[in-house]
Amino acid sequence: MIERRLWQFATIAAGTGSALLARRAATTVWRSTRHEEPPQHPTDRNVGWGDAMVWAVSVAVGAAVARVVAERGAAAAWTAATGSPPPDSAE
Secondary structure, three states: OHHHHHHHHHHHHHHHHHHHHHHHHHHHHHHHHHOOOOOOOOOOOOOOHHHHHHHHHHHHHHHHHHHHHHHHHHHHHHHHHHOOOOOOOOO
């Protein structure tokens, strides 16, 4: 039971951290390619549909990919540290 909770904490921490890093990376790419700040509120009527959609897709895809990479890394670290695979948290 304790291992399962530790694993859940590890995946939540890895996922959250990776999502924050992905958003920061998306912001950096936006600034360097568009030479302006990304939309703070993509739903604002002053933000064009194109910019809103590009920003939303960029952040969402970046966060999803970063989460998979982070969780797989956490699983590899868990296995290296404990000698066994992480507990199944699908339940």
